[in-house]
Amino acid sequence: MQDSPEHTALSAVGSVAPPVLSLRGLRKDRAPGQEGAYSLSVPSFSLRLGEKALITGLSGCGKSTFLDLAGMVLRPDEAGEFLFFPGARVGDAEPCDVAAAWKAKRFEDLALWRRSVGYVLQTGGLLPFLTVLENIRIRRGLLGLPPDSEDEEKIAGQLKITGLLHEFPARLSVGERQRAAIARALASRPPLVLADEPTASLDPENARTVLRLFTDCVEEAGAALLVVSHAPEQMRDMNFRRLRIRIVAADSGTHAVLEEEASAASGAGESR
Numbered sequence: 001m002q003d004s005p006e007h008t009a010l011s012a013v014g015s016v017a018p019p020v021l022s023l024r025g026l027r028k029d030r031a032p033g034q035e036g037a038y039s040l041s042v043p044s045f046s047l048r049l050g051e052k053a054l055i056t057g058l059s060g061c062g063k064s065t066f067l068d069l070a071g072m073v074l075r076p077d078e079a080g081e082f083l084f085f086p087g088a089r090v091g092d093a094e095p096c097d098v099a100a101a102w103k104a105k106r107f108e109d110l111a112l113w114r115r116s117v118g119y120v121l122q123t124g125g126l127l128p129f130l131t132v133l134e135n136i137r138i139r140r141g142l143l144g145l146p147p148d149s150e151d152e153e154k155i156a157g158q159l160k161i162t163g164l165l166h167e168f169p170a171r172l173s174v175g176e177r178q179r180a181a182i183a184r185a186l187a188s189r190p191p192l193v194l195a196d197e198p199t200a201s202l203d204p205e206n207a208r209t210v211l212r213l214f215t216d217c218v219e220e221a222g223a224a225l226l227v228v229s230h231a232p233e234q235m236r237d238m239n240f241r242r243l244r245i246r247i248v249a250a251d252s253g254t255h256a257v258l259e260e261e262a263s264a265a266s267g268a269g270e271s272r
Helices: 005-011 063-070 098-103 107-114 132-142 149-158 174-186 204-221
Strands: 019-030 038-048 052-057 078-084 117-120 192-196 224-228 241-248 254-260
Touching: 019 063, 019 224, 038 063, 038 224, 052 063, 052 204, 063 192, 063 224, 078 098, 098 107, 117 174, 132 149, 132 174, 149 174, 149 204, 174 192, 174 204
Parallel strands: 038 254, 052 224, 052 241, 117 192, 192 224
Antiparallel strands: 019 038, 019 078, 241 254
């Protein structure tokens, strides 16, 4: 049997999976020199195919800001290195220099690379005038890819929304809408999936179910997953790499730093 592209990519370099994202010396400032100034620093961060990372931190520390930086939605004020590998799942190790693209204002390149990132928003972000199936297909359409009915049915089945594909978002429960949003983010089989508080509006039991379905789908696809969550305890046994954004002393304003957690158990009580 022929290997799938993701299996080929994961095995091409032995036991070490290919990189998807590599950041060094990243910084984002807001209102510098003014009252309420804020700065987020990312000394070093990298993510590989198949890896799951969880970002926690106090409310307002910059977790969503970091996610927007990683997703190339927000321009960094400084970037020593910002490399994205959109072809990682198919064995293409050629990096895209995101820092250089921002500096040169190559917005078309950035828009193209963003299409290789699946983004799950807190509210799902489904288009209300499209059915669930049409919402799922829109991502493939943006990439110029034809619909893939077999893959759509597979993802829908994994997320338990097969019977909802022809419904409009307004007719779905909050949990169903979030699962549909996850299906849309995964439809183009991106190498990198970002999720900003993906279960914030769900009750604990439903949140746990959705998170388990979500991580199972990402693992099956062989993608890298980066999640911001206000409830890290829900993912305690899901083998997430744990990081936090920590507020440090500063002469003026607020300064925050992304760092690895020494223990997977630390920070479990922190909230957004």
